Amino acid sequence: MSEEDRIEAVGAVLADPTARHILVETSQEPMTASTLSDRCAVSEPTVYRRLERLRECDLLVEQTRPDPEHGHHRTVYATDLDRLTVTLRDGTLALQVDRREDPSDRFTRLIEGM
Template sequence: MSEDCEIEAVAAVLEDGTARTILTQTSLEPMSATTLSERCDASKPTVYRRLDDLRELDLLVEQTEPDPEGGHHQTVYATNMERITVELRDGELHLSVDRRPDIADRFTRLIEGI
């Protein structure tokens, strides 16, 4: 995706209140789509569309965790970003997204540093 397209895509998804609520809520703790639907006061199909949009832009990650009540697993979502910056340099807009490092990436860097 070109940087111009990425700026437009990120701006479009952040324009949506449900997407913003998903990002803020999942920055506190991973949440299921059902919980997000309740927190966003939005239908599950709307929440799933926004989750897809956010995952496509790598602003959100999907995780599987055990469900202590049902004995199964459930899918939860967590924010994958810390900061989005848009800068005006040399007459052009530049987008940068600071993402949270993946736990596997942090472990790899730790081992490589030894």
Template structure:
């Protein structure tokens, strides 16, 4: 499991309306960037910037979805479950709880079954 992002970076990201919407919507179901753009009423470049920041902080996971004729696209799913902020002994401690990342072997099996 990776180290939590700096609290300033996490707070700035969670303060962003688009990033919060991406997290909440992808916690319900995995979504493509295009679908997120529609939900957020934002341009694809705006959505991709937020997605990149969320991926960098390990709050989203990216997976490949396959369609007919060998086409594919990315879908995103929220990993964030909880952010805890504690104030103790003059220090502010921020911790994140995230879902486990999908096992690559299981994902490969899913992809293979989609292809067949």
């Protein structure tokens, strides 16, 4: 995907209020599609469509977690997105995605740097 196509795809998904709501909710903690459906007050099929678009734009990740209560696993969605920046320099648009660093990754990087 070209940089221009990427900017267009991210812009299109961020123009959707439900997609933005999903990003806000999943920035606090990973959530299931069912929980997101309740929090966003939309149907689960609508949530799944937005989740797919957000994943395609690399703004959201899907994680599988054990569910000890029901004896199997469940899928949750989360974002580590911190900032999106679109810059215009020398006649070219560029998209920069800044992500929050997981504390365990930060600790590992600190230890490895010693």
